[in-house]
Amino acid sequence: MTSSAPRRTVLAAALAAAAGVAAPSAQAADASRSPAAGAAAPARTPDAPARRPKSLVDYHAWTTTADWARGRGRGTAPAPGARPGIRLAHPTGTFDYRDPHTGRSATWEYATWTSPVHRLAVPATEVVASWSAHTPPGTWIAVELRGTYTDGGRTPWYVMGRWTAGDGDADIRRTSVDGQKDGKSSVSTDTFAIDTPASGLRLTSYELRVTLYRRPGGGVTPTVWRLGAMGSDLPDRFEVPASTPGLVGRELTVPRYSQEIHKGQYPEYDNGGEAWCSPTSSQMIIEYWGRRPTRQQLSWVNPDYADPQVCHAARYTFDYQYDGCGNWPFNAAYAATYRDLQSLVTRLSSLTDAERLIHAGIPVITSQSFLKTELDGAGYGTAGHLMTIVGFTKDGDVIANDPASPDDAAVRRVYRRRQFENIWLRTKRKNAEGKVVGGSGGVCYLYFPAKPAPTQHRVLADLGIR
Structure with a gap:
């Protein structure tokens, strides 16, 4: 259903083999519903949660004026306006870049900002960076990560993405960078990973560097409003503990779009619509927040196509x-190109976290992989697929906008809580051939306003997001 999973599946399978992971005796998740029909929800509010267990996920970001002041700027300055950020003020050098996807060479002037070292609350086996930025035509940014291992060694500066919002003649082509490794870790598209987690090696800290580029002598500049990363050290698990339904019985009014109606359209972008689960999910949430492309922005789309915004x-x-639309941070960065939206990639620990976000009015885009028999009502199996949690039934089951539906009207689905939670949060599974492959471990995209409502702010803060 999406092309975002195969390279992650290959990486996870390699890690599983290196770690000597064995499959459990019972692979399939419990298919029964967790709560009894009509069970009463526990009396708690989204901003007064029950005690949370120690998290195995550490999301940290730099977003405030004070945050930017703590970093090391070389040619950057505070961006004017109500939203704190940084911009290119005084170039500190030039960089000759030959775009591998267009063959064009150009000289760019640049400035850099480097974060303080962030010590991870949980030493990590994986790190995913994400950002919110504005890149006018003729500008772009590069996000890099450098970390320290538990053995005292340091990684090289890994490129986590070269990104721009546009794709015009003045722009580079947004791209991940293959082939980055140092014998201890490597980068697979958007994810830094320790090569052999079973060795005990972990990343204890990291710093992020963002380089802002523009044409020499140009007056425009990129602006970066959010720069962050999610580090995690999840145990190998084929099954996860079941959560108890709490804040249930709410459904958000989120637009419903099918990726399947776009089959064959613009095959140059990930073979056409059948692989567009990630951007289709992103577009649903962007429009939930009241943003969408203008008529002029959509003028390139064939007018015979429905839902041109997808x-x-x-x-x-x-x-x-x-060569796909499933790059996690690139989807988040796309969402943040819309007015006063910010975005990030992280992991959640259970559907309880998702319940609190839904109760506060924030939908959750989730990444999962499963066999056809593991998710009743889906009607398909997938090596990786993005869909959106938009609510919970009174029984605690998941209401999802699933873009892998034959048409827009069929997008709303209700999936059994226990099944959905397991296929989303597990890190290991068996595919149809019986081979051990990876799961996303609870990866999600969160898109929300630059100035969240107080309840939204409290829920996000409790999940380590500010």
Whole structure:
């Protein structure tokens, strides 16, 4: 259903083999519903949660004026306006870049900002960076990560993405960078990973560097409003503990779009609509927040195509190296190109976290992989697929907008809580051939306003997001 999973599946399978992971005796998740029909929800509010167990996920970001002041700027300055950020003020050098996807060479002037070292609350086996930025035509940014291992060694500066919002003649092509490794860790498209977690090696800290580029002598500049990363050390698990339904019985009014109606459209972007689960999910949530492309922005789309904004999202999330629309941070960055939206990639620990976000009015885009028999009502199996949690029934089951539906009207689905939670949160599974492959471990995209409502702010803060 999406092309975002195979390279992650290959990586996870390699890690599983290195770690000597064995399959459990019972692979399939419990298919029964967790709560009894009509069970009463526990009396608690989204901003007064029950005690949370120690998290195995550490999301950290730099977003405030004070945050930017703590970093090391070389040619950057505070961006004017109500939203704190940084911009290119005084170039500190030039960089000759030959775009591997267009063959064009150009000289760019640049400035850099480097974060303080962030010590991870949980030493990590994986790190995913994400950002919110504005890149006018003729500008772009590069996000890099450098970390320290538990053995005292350091990684090289890994490129986590070269990104721009556009794809015009003045722009580079947004791209991940293959082939990055140092014998201890490597980067697979958008994810830094320790090569052999079973060795005990972990990443204890990291710093992020963002380089802002523009044409020499140009007056325009990129602006970066959010720069962050999610580090995690999840145990190998084929099954996860079941959560108890709490804040249930609410459904958000989220637009419903099918990726399947776009089959064959613009095959240059990830073979057409059948692989567009990630941008289709992103577009649903962007429009939930009241944003959408203008008529002029959509003028390139064939007027005979329904939901042209989905085609637009696919084009502008496309990673030219990965050759697909499933790059997690690129989807988040696309969402943040819309007015006063911010976005990030993280992991959640259970459906309880998702319940609190839904109760506060924030939908959750989730990444999962499963066999056809593991998710009743889906009607398909997938090596990786993005869909959106938009609510919970009174029984605690998941209401999802699933873009892998034959048409827009069929997008709303209700999936059994226990099944959905397991296929989303597990890190290991068996595929149809019986081979051990990876799961996303609870990866999600969160898109929300630059100035969240107080309840939204409290829920996000409790999940380590500010």
